[in-house]
Amino acid sequence: MKQWLRTQGGWWLAWxxxxxxxxxxxxxxxxxxxxxxxxxxxRIAHRLMSQQVVQYDAVLATLALLEPGDGxxxxxxxxxxxxxxxxxxxxxxxxxxxxxxxxxxxxxxxEARSRxxxxxxxxxxxxxxxxxxxxxxxxxxxxxxxxxxxxxVPWRDWPMDPKQSPxxxxxxxxxxxxxxxxxxxxxxxxxxxxxxxxxxxxSPSQPFExxxxxxxxxAELPWRSVAGWAAAAALLLAGLWTxxxxxxxxxxxxxxxxxxxxxRLNALGELSAGLAHELxxxxxxVLANAQAARRLLDDDPPDLATARNAMGxxxxxxxxxxxxxxxxxxxxxxxxxxxxxxxxxxxxxxxxAMHLLAPEFAQRGVxxxxxxxxxxxxxxxxxxxxxxxxxxxxxxxxxxxxxxxPASERRLSVSVGRNGQEGVLTVTDNGRGIAPEAMPRLFEPxxxxxxxxxxxxxxxxxxxxxxxxxxxxxxxxxPRGARFTLLLPLVAASTERxx
Numbered sequence: 158m159k160q161w162l163r164t165q166g167g168w169w170l171a172w173x174x175x176x177x178x179x180x181x182x183x184x185x186x187x188x189x190x191x192x193x194x195x196x197x198x199x200r201i202a203h204r205l206m207s208q209q210v211v212q213y214d215a216v217l218a219t220l221a222l223l224e225p226g227d228g229x230x231x232x233x234x235x236x237x238x239x240x241x242x243x244x245x246x247x248x249x250x251x252x253x254x255x256x257x258x259x260x261x262x263x264x265x266x267x268e269a270r271s272r273x274x275x276x277x278x279x280x281x282x283x284x285x286x287x288x289x290x291x292x293x294x295x296x297x298x299x300x301x302x303x304x305x306x307x308x309x310v311p312w313r314d315w316p317m318d319p320k321q322s323p324x325x326x327x328x329x330x331x332x333x334x335x336x337x338x339x340x341x342x343x344x345x346x347x348x349x350x351x352x353x354x355x356x357x358x359x360s361p362s363q364p365f366e367x368x369x370x371x372x373x374x375x376a377e378l379p380w381r382s383v384a385g386w387a388a389a390a391a392l393l394l395a396g397l398w399t400x401x402x403x404x405x406x407x408x409x410x411x412x413x414x415x416x417x418x419x420x421r422l423n424a425l426g427e428l429s430a431g432l433a434h435e436l437x438x439x440x441x442x443v444l445a446n447a448q449a450a451r452r453l454l455d456d457d458p459p460d461l462a463t464a465r466n467a468m469g470x471x472x473x474x475x476x477x478x479x480x481x482x483x484x485x486x487x488x489x490x491x492x493x494x495x496x497x498x499x500x501x502x503x504x505x506x507x508x509x510a511m512h513l514l515a516p517e518f519a520q521r522g523v524x525x526x527x528x529x530x531x532x533x534x535x536x537x538x539x540x541x542x543x544x545x546x547x548x549x550x551x552x553x554x555x556x557x558x559x560x561x562x563p564a565s566e567r568r569l570s571v572s573v574g575r576n577g578q579e580g581v582l583t584v585t586d587n588g589r590g591i592a593p594e595a596m597p598r599l600f601e602p603x604x605x606x607x608x609x610x611x612x613x614x615x616x617x618x619x620x621x622x623x624x625x626x627x628x629x630x631x632x633x634x635x636p637r638g639a640r641f642t643l644l645l646p647l648v649a650a651s652t653e654r655x656x
Contacts, residue, residue: 172387172394179386187379191371192352195324199354199369201316202326202337206367207359209242209309213291213302214362216240217277221295233300242308244288247301255301260290267292268299277362284333291362306335323372328358328365341372349374412513416549498625500536500648501544503573503580504529510548511571517556522564525552527571535573537580537645543621544645547629550614551584551641557607558588558639568638579627579644587638591631599631 220233233246247256249268255261260281267280271294280301281290287306293299306328317324317338325340352371357364508529511518518525537544552571559567568587575581591599591606598604600619615629622629627645634640 168394168398172390175390175394176383176387179390180383183382183386184378187382188350188373191373191377195352195369195371196354198316198322198324199326199367200356202369203354203356203358203367205311205314206309206328206337206365209311210358210360210363210365212240213243213304214277214360216243217291217293217300217302220246220300221293221298236302242305243302244305245303247303249299249301251297264290264292264301267301268294271299279363282330282333284328284330284335287335289363306337310337325370327368329368330365334368340370349377409513409515412509416513416545498538498540501539501541503535503537503582503645505534506541506544506548507571507573507582510545510552513549514552514556517553521556521559521567523556523559523567523569525569525571529573532574535575535580536648537627538648539625539627539645540621543625547618547621547643548582550618551582551643554614554641555584555586555588555639558586562588575647576644578647580647582643582645583640584643585634585638585640587634590633590637591639596631600629 216236223232231248233248236243236246247264249255249264255264257264263280267278267290271278271292277291277293279289280292281288281303283289284306288303289306290301290303292301312319317326319338322338323341324338325336326338327334327336329335350373352369352373354369355366357366507527511525511527552569555569559569566587570583570585572583572585573581574583595604595606599606600615602613602616604616615631619629622643622645625645627643629644630642632640632642
């Protein structure tokens with residue numbers, strides 16, 4: 158279960174990492190696009206407003222160059238009908254005062270500055286109301302335009318929808334400002350991202366600064382695209398996970414097939430050894446008795462030649478049977494040099510065997526307790542296939558013993574350690590344990606406590622352990638169950654340092 162959680166956790170972490178990377182990339186791309194659109198719209202708005210204020214400079218310059226008219230023939234009075242944003246035009250002739258007595262002082266001061274700077278100047282600025290006056294000092298007549306800022310905005314060419322656009326656009330000068338487009342005010346304590354652009358209009362006489370602001374909240378991020386990316390990443394990882402599962406299952410099946418083939422060969426070896434052991438005694442007796450009878454018959458009268466010939470044939474047949482059994486044993490028994498003894502890490506062998514038996518553990522609902530990282534690696538001298546066979550047999554025996562226990566009570570523990578110059582592997586289950594009468598015969602060939610069992614697994618495992626210079630023992634565990642202990646020689650310190 159822990160291994161499953163670790164594996165599943167790795168895939169979930171990979172999905173979260175891919176989703177996070179994709180979300181950041183999509184969010185940055187969206188923010189970059191929003192900022193680009195914002196800057197483009199803000200620059201268009203700046204250009205349009207600059208064109209408007211420069212046009213007022215041109216109007217005043219044209220008025221200053223025109224032939225001044227008298228009475229109703231004054232050309233400047235027709236400007237409000239041509240330019241709706243020009244509310245009123247005032248003129249001051251030489252040695253006269255400005256007609257608007259309330260603004261006369263401000264107009265006179267602006268006229269003086271205009272003559273000094275030789276350009277139009279502001280007078281009577283009231284950005285809160287969206288009004289200001291622009292004065293040009295000329296000879297013989299000076300002019301003043303009263304301008305409506307709201308009417309100056311060319312809404313027909315405006316790049317944004319003033320009612321729905323989230324961009325706030327305003328004209329500012331000093332502490333005064335006039336909002337052209339409300340948008341969404343960028344609050345200092347608000348979350349999200351803020352875009353801003355501040356640029357003075359292209360008219361020295363009307364030094365207003367166009368300020369554009371935009372706040373992008375979390376809700377404006379491309380969550381649909383992020384969800385699509387997360388789904389695509391999930392599908393991709395699901396495909397990879399399925400492919401990996403299939404590959405692991407295929408490798409597990411191949412390993413189990415290999416172990417099965419080795420087990421069958423070893424079982425045949427045990428079978429042949431058992432057969433040879435069982436048949437050699439009677440065959441030897443037949444051979445000895447036949448030879449004795451032949452010697453006895455040699456002392457009888459010569460007319461017993463036929464008997465001697467028959468007994469001789471019996472002797473030959475007995476020898477032939479013994480030879481056949483010997484050849485059979487040599488052919489099918491487990492080769493002693495089936496693999497080279499080499500240093501092996503006991504934890505890795507156990508982990509590999511548990512990996513191969515993972516479907517068996519899952520089918521029986523058994524969670525094996527084994528932590529391969531709890532201590533330093535235990536290196537033993539062993540033959541790889543033989544050690545795998547032993548661990549596989551011990552785990553399968555434990556699982557089969559747990560079949561007789563309710564699923565909720567099943568426990569299987571595997572531990573690895575050291576005992577002097579030997580590595581120790583212990584497999585403990587909480588099954589019914591080993592009956593006292595079965596304990597002495599537990600490792601005998603063809604003896605099994607399980608119905609339908611061949612009785613070769615533990616015998617084979619004990620034989621393999623002995624062949625590698627180790628031992629395999631069994632005992633009952635408290636309060637119930639069985640414990641099998643495998644001892645194998647540790648790798649010598651000099652060999653381990655060389656490795």
